[in-house]
Amino acid sequence: MNIMLHICCAPCSLYTIDKLKQDGHKVQGFFYNPNIYPSVEYKLRRQAVVDMAKRLNVDVTYGENWAIPAPAVELVKTDLNRGGWYGNQQRCSNCWRMRLSETSKQAKVPQFDAFTTTLLISPYQDHEKIKAIGAELEKESRVNFYYDDFRIGFRQSQEMAKEQGVYRQKYCGCEQSITEKK
Numbered sequence: 001m002n003i004m005l006h007i008c009c010a011p012c013s014l015y016t017i018d019k020l021k022q023d024g025h026k027v028q029g030f031f032y033n034p035n036i037y038p039s040v041e042y043k044l045r046r047q048a049v050v051d052m053a054k055r056l057n058v059d060v061t062y063g064e065n066w067a068i069p070a071p072a073v074e075l076v077k078t079d080l081n082r083g084g085w086y087g088n089q090q091r092c093s094n095c096w097r098m099r100l101s102e103t104s105k106q107a108k109v110p111q112f113d114a115f116t117t118t119l120l121i122s123p124y125q126d127h128e129k130i131k132a133i134g135a136e137l138e139k140e141s142r143v144n145f146y147y148d149d150f151r152i153g154f155r156q157s158q159e160m161a162k163e164q165g166v167y168r169q170k171y172c173g174c175e176q177s178i179t180e181k182k
Helices: 010-022 041-057 070-076 089-107 127-141 149-166 175-178
Strands: 002-006 024-033 059-064 114-117
Touching: 002 010, 002 089, 010 024, 010 149, 024 041, 024 089, 041 059, 041 127, 089 114, 089 127, 114 127
Parallel strands: 002 024, 002 114, 024 059
Antiparallel strands: none
C-alpha cells in the first residue's frame, strides 16, 4: 500500500516509518504543522525532519513555510480555559483535524492508497479521537485512513532519536502547550 504519512516531528517518525516499511508499505512523508510556535521551534523541527528523511531515504513534502495562517491560530486557541497540555480536547482535536485534513488532501493524488500520522505513536495523544477524525476525513476525501497503534514503538523511537542526535522538542507545538507541558 502507498501511504502518505503526516509527520509531526522527526523522533516520532523514526519508528513509524520503519514499521510501515517493514509491513511492506511505500511511505511518503508530509510535514504539515502550522501549529508549531514560535518560528524558531518550527525551523528546528522542520530541519530535524529534513535530516531524518535523508538518513532514512524517504521522500518528504513540506506543506508550508512557518507562518501560522489565521484559521490555524483560531483553531489552537479554541476553549483555552479547559486546561491541560492534552486536557484541552477541543483545541487538540481541532489541531489534529487541521493537519490530517491537509494530509488527506495531499494523499488524494492517485498513487496514495491511504494516509496516516505519526501522532499515533504518542501515548499522550487521544487515539480514539484521532481514529474518529481519520474516519471522517476518509469519507470526505475518499482516501483510506490507515490506523495502526504505533505506541508500542514510542520508547524505541525516543531512544533512536537520542542515539542519532535528533532534535527532540519539549512540548507538543502550539503556543498554549509551551506552558502546559508536563
